[in-house]
Amino acid sequence: MTSDITSRRDAAAVPPIRDTAARRGSTFLTAHPRARLWLLLSAPLTWLVVVYIVALVALLITAFWKVDSFTGEIQIDWTLDNIVTVVTGSLYHVVTLRTLGVALAVTIIDIALALPIAFYMAKVASPRLQRILVIAVLMPLWASYLVKVYAWRSVLSGEGILQWVLNPFGIEGPGYGITATIITLSYLWLPYVILPIYAGLERVPDSLIEASSDLGAKSWSSIRLIVFPMILPAIIAGSIFSFCLSLGDYITVNIVGGASQMLGNLVYTNVGTANNLPLAAAVALIPIVIIFGYLFTVRRTGALDNL
């Protein structure tokens, strides 16, 4: 036993510092925090700037070029034609308004559904039930996007389960179209809206609500005057997900949207079938401007820290 202890003490003794390349590098980095910073930043910054920013800026510049109508090749010929087309064309007005309408409807539906469920999870359910509910809400989040859209395609099909349920009442189901798009998008983004609101409600201390009711407030007044102002940034954080994700979507519209188009579809057809990248880039500017405008407006509410 004794020998064991001595050998361990020997092993624990501080070894002499060897002058290796690694050691010298380490010494240099310890003495130069700026070098440490550049070592950390160089790889990810190079990647993100070279791959992403260059690509994005190149795309936006393309919006000011045009396509040769004979060869279909992009000509470097500075023009505002694409922007003018997008700003003045009635097709783009209709589709932009439709896309905005869908994104707003989805956001309102999701917040309306998320508020009671998040409140029940955070403030009413027992800790055990709470854990089960969190899993139940998270689970569809991991299911594939396409799987969920496909599921709604089956549900909403003319011979699907929804029509089967509605048949006895003599009601016609929505079929594939704009309503189907709103339903499916609301379904897709619901967990993204529930989670921030739930997290926001978790941060509201119960003692504050109790104090409010001790001072004579009815539960509804407590919710309206105490809870709601505190979770507003969380609600807006949830709305960022549902709004921005709906704004750029085109696959859901393709699968359940019937003939109606959204901005994403216009971008897609201009790149694909029309082979007009400059016009596609100009159309893509619409959601970019809307998203930046929205983020800028909600920035002051502190919602961005709740994402």
Added chain:
Amino acid sequence: MKLSRVSRGVLASATGVVLFLVYVPLMVVLVNSFSTSQSLSWPPPGFTLEWWAKAFQSQGALEAVGTSVQVGIIATAVALILGTAISFALQRFEFFGRDAVSLLVILPIALPGIITGIALNNFFRTILGVPLSIWTVVIAHATFCVVTVFNNVIARLRRMGTSLEEASADLGAGVWTTFRLITFPQLRSALFAGGLLAFALSFDEIIVTTFTAGVGVTTLPIFILDNMFRPAQAPIVSVIAVVMILVSIVPIWVAQRLAGNEKVVR
């Protein structure tokens, strides 16, 4: 919170109804995968195991799973390295343009997928003159996966503080030794969670993939989209959907195990 029995009941039933509506479509897909009907008709006219047998023999489906796993693993590895480095830089240093860098990390996921998609497509083909392949998909996926790793690691770094690392340095450990023995073990579960999310994000991505995949590169989402509208293949898509839902239980279980160590405080 004290609520009347009626309002508790209303809240509980609202929660129940919403959860019911969330799970009905998934159940319909499950039942459809056994249905003899190819046109998604309800109620199913009869039941069969034909599609399940066909799906597991479908060469296209199996190859698509392989491609998706390959892309997911490489993109996650890249995102882990880049995301960790950038989290350290932003959390441990003050420098000019720090806010711009954090916006830069979020941007690829904040802008619509179709914009990222056509921008990268244009970048690879026109600017670089590189033909699209599996590698262009990997590069695109890694770019938007960085943010999931970044979110997890930076949250962990904020809670960790630097005192343990300083103690290690005071005791004579170099930068590498401190990272290997002190920093990394504390980061491990955050890296795992971030990596898992990054993999899931890559595995499920369809829009950017459509624009960056070369001819013949078929990831699972591309395979599903291609086959969804073919009547003969649609039931196989149902089977793949069910398998994907079942497989998705694994990451949820792991994530819960990781989160289970943290106490729920009200």
